[in-house]
Structure formats: C-alpha cells, structure tokens
Amino acid sequence: MDESPGSRQAVVNANRRPPSAGARVAGLGAYRPARVVDNEEAAAAASVDAQWIEQRVGVRERRYAEVADTVVSMAAEAGRAALKDAGADANQVDTVILATCSMPSPMPNGAAQVAAALSCPAAGFDLNAACSGFNHGLAVADALVRAGTSGGVLVVAAERMTDWVAPQDRDTGPIFADGAAAALVLPSSEPGIFPVAWGSDGTKAGLIAIPAATGRMEIQGRKVFRWAANALTPVVDAACDLARINPRDLKAFVPHQANLRIIDAQAQHLDAPAIARDITGSGNTCAASVPLALDALRRSGEITSGDPVLLFGFGAGLTYAAQIVLCP
DSSP, rough: OOOOOTTTTTOOOOOOOOOOOOEEEEEEEEOOOOOEEHHHHHHHTSOHHHHHHHHHHHSSSEEEHHHHHOOOHHHHHHHHHHHHHHTOOOOOEEEEEEEEEEESSSOOHHHHHHHHHTTTOOEEEEEGGGGHHHHHHHEEEEEHHHHHHSOOOEEEEEEEEGGOOOTOTTTTTTTBOEEEEEEEEEEESSOOBBEEEEEEGGGGGGGOOTTTTTOEEEEEEHHHHHHHSSSOHHHHHHHHHTTTGGGGSEEEEEESSSSSHHHHHHHOOOOSSEEEEEEHHOBGGGHHHHHHHHHHHHHHSSSSSSOOOEEEEEEEETEEEEEEEOOO
C-alpha cells in the first residue's frame, strides 16, 4: 500500500450544521502519572525542608511523568477517558483543542497528534494561555459548537512541567508537576457552559516566564501571589453576572491550583459548599490543574450532574479566564 506523502485523501469536516442553543460538558477524563513524589523527595532536590513546602504552597505530593508519558500521550489518555465518560464515539469529535505550554518543540502541534491517537476525524490546534488554558479552550469550544462550526469538541489540557523547571529551584521545583484532563463539549438545547469572563495583562508578562537563554521557568512568586489573591476578584464576579447566577447558588469553586493560600484567599469571596484543593495531591499542573481538580471533585461525590460550578484559571501571560459550567 502506497503510504507516500499525498497518497491519502484529506478528510474535511465541512458538514453544514445549524447553530446550537447551547453547549455542554458531556464527559470528563483525567490522566495522572503513576509516579508519586512526596515532599521528602522534592525537598531534598531543592535543598529545603519538606514541611516548608506544605506550609508555603500546600503541596504534600505530586505526580511526575515517566519517560513514556509525553504531553501527547497523556492528553490522549485523558481524552479517551472523557469519551468513555460521555458514552461518545470518536467520530463525534470534529475538533480537538490542546491547551498546553509544555510541548517539547513548537512543531508539530500536539492536538493533531492527539486526534490521530484517538482516531478522531478532527481539526486540531494547540492553545497556549498557560494556567488558564483549559478555561480558554472551553470558551472556544462553546463558541464553535453554538455557531454550528463544530459538532463535538474535545478540550484537553496536558502538561509535562517537569521538563521546564529545575528540581533544585526552590521557587518552582517542588511546586510544578505533570498530568492531563479533558472535557468533551457537545451541542445542547440549553446552555451548560456559560459566557466567559477573560482578559490579560501583558505588562506583567515577566512575572512568569521561560527565558530562551535558560529554558527553565522563572517566577516572581510574591508579586504573582499578590496579583492572584487580590486583583482577580472582579473576574469571578463578572463570570457570575454573565451567567446570571447568584454566587450563593454555586455548588463548587474550582480555581487554578497554584497555591493553597491563594485558593483560600479567593474562596473567601464565595460561599460555595465545595472548594477544590487538588493541589495538595497533584501539585501545580498548569493548564491541566482546573480540569483535574474538577474531575477529582466529581469523583469524590462533592458535586453531581447538573451542579453549577465556577471554573477559574490564571497564570503566565498574564492571562485569566472564568466561566460557570454545569457538572456532567
């Protein structure tokens, strides 16, 4: 069989679809690497005290990718789990969005490889909004489905942050980790994903960066803490206003898992019965942290199908995005 370039016909998803009244998260999936690294191990590498790590950021243990756990392979496993959770077939997915900032090289993109791994006849593109990447991807998926451009969108957030931090750097090494999570977005007769409140502040881009000269993440932790803990409250309020949902009616608050003290400071503004604190066992997985935390809350039974949940991502760029979704 001729497998030379150009021997296969391109698959084009050009079916005409009517606009949809809404979009919903139909299924969730997660992939957590098998290797668990406790604070004793992380502290030894960074020459700090194990208790200091937990007191400073709230992490007790985190997952590190094995050699075979690539950004693409972890994304594909999470996507496969999301399809199974939704009872959906790969043929229902015509767009794959991969939210990531840790691909090993800029080309080829990861989303097309994820689509191929799942046998989805899909368009695929990567989206880099760092730690708010999943929220951005979900907003794009919602718009694509409601416009009739896509009939099914798989939004996957996958990160292998351990490739980009130095274990001996006390500001990043003990904090960042690896993992992936995914959401399948399908049309709905009523909105299940509400309008996004988002923005960016490029004047503060230098607070979190990976300089080309070093290839390692650098973060000005105290400045980021003040920004995230104090300056982002209006984003949360705007997301509730756009959804026309009273904050008191929220069943859960799922913020980016950057720092337990930031999470607790942000949560004081809300009265949600469940607050995601997945950072304690997962570390900071950047774009993957919000969907991993959402999946963990659902698995624990703290939220159930139909519950309104506020998702909130923020990070390098600086970028931020928040939206309310109904739990699948």
